[in-house]
Amino acid sequence: MTRDEDVLRQVLEAEAAKVEVRPDALAAIRARTARRWRWLPFGAIAFTAATATAATLVVVALAARPAPDHTAPDPGAVTAPATTPTPAPTPPATSAPPAAPPASRSSTSSGTASASLAVYYVGEDRGEPRLYREFHRLPAGSSPAEKARAAVTEMLAQESADDPDYTSAWPSGTRVLDVSVEGAGATVLLSAAPPDDLAGQQLAWTVAAALGGDPEVRVVVGGREVAKLRKAAALDTLGALWLIEPQHGTTVARTFEVHAAGTVFEATARLTVRKGRTVVTEKTVTLSAGPPARGEARITLTLAPGTYVLELYAFSAADGSVQHLDDHTVTVR
Template sequence: MRPGQSPEERLREALRARAAEVELAPDALPRIRQRTAAARGRGLWAMVGAVAAVATAIAAGVVAVETTRGEHRTLPPAARISGTAEAPAPGTAPSTPAPAPPGSVNLPAYFTRNGRLYREFLPATADGDQARIQAAVLLSLQGRAKDPDYRSLWPDTVEVHGVTIDGSRVTVDLGGVGAAPADPPLAVQQLVYTVLAAATYTSMRHADGVRVLVDGAPVARLWGAVDTSGTLHQGTLAELQAPVWVIEPDQGAVVGKTFTVYLAGVVPEGTVNLRVRDAGGAIVDERVVPLSAGAPALGEARVQVTLPSGRYTVEAFLHSEKDGSVQWVDDHEFSVG
């Protein structure tokens, strides 16, 4: 060792020295784990011994992470140890976030409010294309929206028996459809929009239409009101989707002091009004936001907002061209941490 070396340089030199001497042993991995555990809390030189043991694994092609002068390089997947984690740097707490459940995904689901469709992204656990679409349809039709203002037009008894995919068409087999809702055409479009949106989260990437079965059989007219004899297609965006809505912050979200407000809308002039109120109802931020496109296209915008900690409500809305009144309000409650 050279005078004036830093602890990091001494560790690296010790590592190189031991790596040159090691031989592959069949019990290398258990011994690495044992030595590493024994080295905890014994100070710098005990740590050198543990790092030297890691050199055995490096020589054997087992360890998947190499740290060199602050650079972090990940080696090919074939060299990784399944089920192990990189040790934290000295003096830092280990960070081991819990892995997401297999098949966990946020899926788009459509709901209704004031005679229009609104979309939320909701968590679900679903493996496979059919399972993802079925999960999204269940979330939508059973009205599991986070925003209490969003509703499903389908009855509480509705079930999804299954989903099948035939080329670019998705067939949904429903049960318990009950009596006709207040707006049967919009209810069917709630289903169609959800299926086509969920299809983009599968290997399909795109679906052209939806076929509806009830208890395994085709139905010429659902509730006697909507023609479901053939393939159903998505209706006109400007006539069915809400003119404006808040996507982020999500209902009930907790955000940092500087956060993004994500808005969308189908608006002729391509602008949306944004307003944020505090817990007492006072307006703390208000502005007009230009969207990326005007109607009939869907426009979007992301706005950076900074607020102190507290509870807030974000609102997006339009002003009536006739009398200037506030219309089509969509709002989410959230908190700034």
């Protein structure tokens, strides 16, 4: 109980105790009250008025104060803002339009998906056989094993290289029966074993290009493992210079890019463009890395429509002769 409430209670009890209940009580009370107010000193009157006013304010305040909220807080609730706005009405749900079908990969007439796959062939570099690479678009599934089988099948096919300077180290009639992938390795079932190390490297590099990295390639013939292959060092296996793009026999726009790669002395090669016997242009090519690393370079050419021969080569440090020549014939439209 507050101090104001206690004072009010005492005043009311004191006044009630003086009341005499008798027939003329009301008149007596009125007369007594009049005499009391007349003879009370000014300070008492002021105190009584103030007390009554305070009591009234206390009653009004108690009546106006809201009842305490005894609801327990939600332990999982996040502190909400003081004013929570009324959410806007949600528009009625509508059916989403059907999703467009995903773009399909290019495919052959039989419906089998196709992919651009690297195939390794054999060419000559200063009279020695080396590996060169072409990209062929071939029917293949989506799995690495299916891609490897498609690339090996193309590698074994006679005269499948676009560049007439390239060939295969495998004998005619050799077939791939199956390719499976287990972890970081692959098993290739063939109708015949590799005839020599170069043929084995041609297979190992072709399978690795389809799978990625440097997988171990098990060669199985007639149910028996005949070889375990890995890629040999590029410096000892690949042609010293490659014309990667444009590939032999392709048609290009008047302005196109030549992509070269290789390992040559001081990372310096030469690009000559011929039309018939006429040299149209010559450029020095600086590869991105020197021996023993394999560097790359890109050169932009603009040529008039016609057929051209692109020659990539290096000069011998000993006698200045042309070596490591790789050439492609292209048509500019």
